[in-house]
Amino acid sequence: MIDNKQPYWQPTEEKIKNTNMYKLMTKVNGKYNLNLSSYSELHHWSIDNKKEFWAELWELAEVRYSENYNDVYTDDLHRKKIPRPIWFPGAKINFAENLLKYRDDSIALISHRENRNNIRLSYNDLYSQVAKIAQSMRDLGVVKGDRVAGFVTNIPETIVCMLAATSIGAIWSSSSPDFGFQGIMDRFGQIKPKILIAVNGYSYNGKHYDSTEKLEKIVANISSIEKIIVLEEIDVPLLKGEKYILYSELMKNSAEEIIFEQTIFDHPVYIMYSSGTTGIPKCIVHGAGGTFLQHFKEHYLHGNLNKGDVLSYFTTCGWMMWNWLVGGLSVGATLYLFDGSPTYPDTNIMWNEAAKEKIKALGTSPKFLTHCQKEGVHPGRDNDLSALETIYSTGSPLVSENYQWVYSEVKPNVQLASISGGTDIVSCFMLGNPMLGVFDEEIQSIGLGMDVRALSDEGKEVIGKKGELICHPPFPCMPTHFWDDPNDEKYFEAYFDYYEWIWRHGDYIEITQRGGVIVYGRSDATLNPGGIRIGTAEIYRIVEAMPEITSSIVVGQQYESDTRVVLFIVLKNGIELTEELISKIKSNIRKGATPRHVPAIVRQVQDVPVTLSGKKVELAVTKIVNGEEVKNRSALANPDCLDEYLGLV
Numbered sequence: 001m002i003d004n005k006q007p008y009w010q011p012t013e014e015k016i017k018n019t020n021m022y023k024l025m026t027k028v029n030g031k032y033n034l035n036l037s038s039y040s041e042l043h044h045w046s047i048d049n050k051k052e053f054w055a056e057l058w059e060l061a062e063v064r065y066s067e068n069y070n071d072v073y074t075d076d077l078h079r080k081k082i083p084r085p086i087w088f089p090g091a092k093i094n095f096a097e098n099l100l101k102y103r104d105d106s107i108a109l110i111s112h113r114e115n116r117n118n119i120r121l122s123y124n125d126l127y128s129q130v131a132k133i134a135q136s137m138r139d140l141g142v143v144k145g146d147r148v149a150g151f152v153t154n155i156p157e158t159i160v161c162m163l164a165a166t167s168i169g170a171i172w173s174s175s176s177p178d179f180g181f182q183g184i185m186d187r188f189g190q191i192k193p194k195i196l197i198a199v200n201g202y203s204y205n206g207k208h209y210d211s212t213e214k215l216e217k218i219v220a221n222i223s224s225i226e227k228i229i230v231l232e233e234i235d236v237p238l239l240k241g242e243k244y245i246l247y248s249e250l251m252k253n254s255a256e257e258i259i260f261e262q263t264i265f266d267h268p269v270y271i272m273y274s275s276g277t278t279g280i281p282k283c284i285v286h287g288a289g290g291t292f293l294q295h296f297k298e299h300y301l302h303g304n305l306n307k308g309d310v311l312s313y314f315t316t317c318g319w320m321m322w323n324w325l326v327g328g329l330s331v332g333a334t335l336y337l338f339d340g341s342p343t344y345p346d347t348n349i350m351w352n353e354a355a356k357e358k359i360k361a362l363g364t365s366p367k368f369l370t371h372c373q374k375e376g377v378h379p380g381r382d383n384d385l386s387a388l389e390t391i392y393s394t395g396s397p398l399v400s401e402n403y404q405w406v407y408s409e410v411k412p413n414v415q416l417a418s419i420s421g422g423t424d425i426v427s428c429f430m431l432g433n434p435m436l437g438v439f440d441e442e443i444q445s446i447g448l449g450m451d452v453r454a455l456s457d458e459g460k461e462v463i464g465k466k467g468e469l470i471c472h473p474p475f476p477c478m479p480t481h482f483w484d485d486p487n488d489e490k491y492f493e494a495y496f497d498y499y500e501w502i503w504r505h506g507d508y509i510e511i512t513q514r515g516g517v518i519v520y521g522r523s524d525a526t527l528n529p530g531g532i533r534i535g536t537a538e539i540y541r542i543v544e545a546m547p548e549i550t551s552s553i554v555v556g557q558q559y560e561s562d563t564r565v566v567l568f569i570v571l572k573n574g575i576e577l578t579e580e581l582i583s584k585i586k587s588n589i590r591k592g593a594t595p596r597h598v599p600a601i602v603r604q605v606q607d608v609p610v611t612l613s614g615k616k617v618e619l620a621v622t623k624i625v626n627g628e629e630v631k632n633r634s635a636l637a638n639p640d641c642l643d644e645y646l647g648l649v
Contacts, residue, residue, distance in 0.1 A: 007437030008437075009407070009413060019304050068090070069089060106123055107121070109337060126156075150173070150175070161229070190281075193225060196225050203234065208235075272286065290477045303434075312336035348383075351379035355385055361389065364392070391410065392419055397520070425479075436516075439514070441518055459499070467509065536616075570605060586598050
C-alpha cells in the first residue's frame with residue numbers, strides 16, 4: 001500500500017541535531033563504534049541492547065546513589081513465574097533525592113487555582129518545604145514501607161507530601177477528592193495507609209465542594225489511619241479530633257535538611273490501581289528506580305525538556321498523568337500545576353496561561369481540543385504562544401479534526417504529540433519524538449527501550465494492520481508486584497496469561513511502515529472516558545444494588561474524539577425506565593464512584609449477554625455499539641439477546 005500522507009509538522013535538520021535524543025545517538029555511535037543515523041535504528045539498538053541502553057540512561061540521568069549497581073539486571077530467582085528481573089542489583093538510591101537534586105533559585109512549581117493568583121516555588125523552596133514535612137512525618141512515626149495516601153488535588157502541597165513520604169522510603173498512593181466513598185475504600189482500604197493527606201474541599205467551575213463529610217467517613221472505616229494531615233483549600237469548619245492535624249502546623253518545625261532513606265532500585269514508591277473490571281481494583285506497585293528512569297527518558301529524550309523548561313499536564317491526582325507530570329522534576333523542569341476546570345472562567349483559560357507562563361509543553365486531551373474547536377476558540381490568534389513547542393494529548397486517540405484544528409488555530413509549527421501507555425507502567429509505550437514528523441492520527445514512535453509489537457489474532461507480528469499491543473519484557477517500569485499478591489497470581493493473570501512470557505496490554509494498535517502507531521482502543525472491558533481508566537465492576541456494584549435493577553452491562557462507545565460510557569439495564573417486572581429513574585442511577589454512580597463513571601446514555605434491555613459460566617460479555621456489546629461484528633457468539637449462553645442492542649445508541 002502506498003502511503004501518501006504528508007506530515008503536519010517536520011523538524012528541520014538543525015532542530016533534530018539539537019535534540020537530546022540526537023545527542024544520545026551521537027554518543028552511542030562513538031562509544032560502541034556504531035553508525036546509527038535515524039530514530040528507527042536507535043530504537044532497534046535500544047531494544048536489542050537493553051543492558052547498554054539502560055546503563056546509558058542511568059548515566060544520562062546522573063542518578064544520585066549511595067551504592068552503585070554491579071550489573072544492569074539479573075535473573076530474579078524469587079520471581080520465576082514472571083519475566084521480571086532485578087534491575088540494577090546492588091544499587092542504593094532514594095526516589096525523592098533524585099527528583100530534588102536541583103537546589104537553586106530556578107522555579108520548580110507554578111500553581112494555578114481557580115480565582116487565585118498563581119503561586120511560584122523555587123527548587124530551594126521546594127526542598128525546604130519537603131524537609132519540614134518529612135521531619136514531621138518521621139515525628140508522626142512514618143518509616144520505610146509505610147503507606148501514605150493522598151485524598152488530594154493538583155497543588156504544590158501534594159507534591160511536597162509525596163516527596164516527603166518517599167524521602168523516608170514510604171509508599172505514596174493518591175486519589176482525587178471527587179471519588180465517591182466506595183471508590184476510595186476500594187483503593188485505600190486495601191493498602192491500609194498509616195497517614196492520610198487530605199484536602200478539606202476543592203473548587204471546580206467556580207463552585208466550592210466540601211469534602212469533610214466524606215473524609216470523616218473514610219477515616220472511620222479505615223482503621224490503619226493514625227493521622228490525617230489536612231490541607232485547607234476552602235473555607236469550611238475545622239475537623240475535630242486528635243487524629244486531625246493541619247498541614248500548616250507541620251510546617252513550623254526547624255528542619256533544614258532531608259534525610260534520604262536509601263533503598264534498593266526496585267523499592268516500592270507508588271501504588272496505583274487497575275480499573276476494577278473483574279472486581280475491586282488491583283493495587284499495582286511501582287518501583288522507585290524504574291519509575292524515575294522511565295520518566296526521565298520520556299521527558300528528557302522524547303519530550304526534549306531541559307532545566308527551566310515549563311511543563312504542564314491537565315490532570316487529577318487520581319490519574320497516572322499526575323505521577324508522570326511530577327517526573328518532570330527529574331530534568332529540572334518547571335511544573336505548571338493546573339487545579340480546577342480547564343474551561344473556567346472560559347475556554348481560553350488554558351491557552352491564556354500557556355502564553356502568560358511561557359509553557360513549552362502543554363498536556364491535554366482530544367476531548368478538550370474538540371471542545372475548543374466547537375466553542376470557536378482561536379488560541380494562536382488571541383495569545384502569544386511563541387514559547388509553546390509541544391502539545392501532548394492522551395486519554396483517547398486523536399482524530400483528523402483535532403490535527404487540523406491544532407495546526408490551523410493553535411500553531412503551524414507545534415509538535416502535536418499523542419502519547420499512550422497506562423497506569424500499569426505509569427508511563428508510555430508510544431509517544432512523541434522530536435526527531436520525527438507528525439502524521440495524521442498517528443503517534444510518532446514507540447518509546448526507546450520498549451519492544452512493542454502488534455500481534456494478529458493468529459499471534460503473528462503485523463505491520464500496517466490492526467493487532468494486539470504486546471511488549472517483550474524486560475523493561476524497568478513494569479510493576480514490581482501487586483499489593484497482597486504474594487504468589488504473583490494476579491500479576492501473571494493481568495499481563496502474561498494470554499501470551500507466554502509476553503506482556504499483553506489490552507489495546508488494539510497498528511504499527512505503520514514508518515514506525516508510527518495508530519491506537520484503536522481497548523481490547524478488553526476497561527472503559528476509558530477522557531483518558532481515565534475505569535472498570536465496569538465499579539459501576540455494577542452501585543447500579544445492581546438498586547432495587548429497581550436486576551442486571552446491567554456497561555460499555556464504552558467511541559464518540560466525538562473520546563469514549564462515552566453507555567449503560568444497559570434490566571429492570572424488575574413492572575418497573576419503567578423513566579427520566580426520574582435515570583437521574584437516580586446517575587446520581588448514585590456519581591456519589592458512589594466519580595463523575596467520570598456516570599454514563600452518558602442509559603438504555604433498557606431484556607437480557608445481558610453472558611458466557612456459559614455466567615460471566616458478562618462486555619466486549620460483545622462494545623463491538624455492537626461501535627458498529628463492529630461479533631464473531632464469537634458461540635461462546636455465549638444467550639447469543640440471541642445481542643440483537644436487541646442493535647440501534648439502541
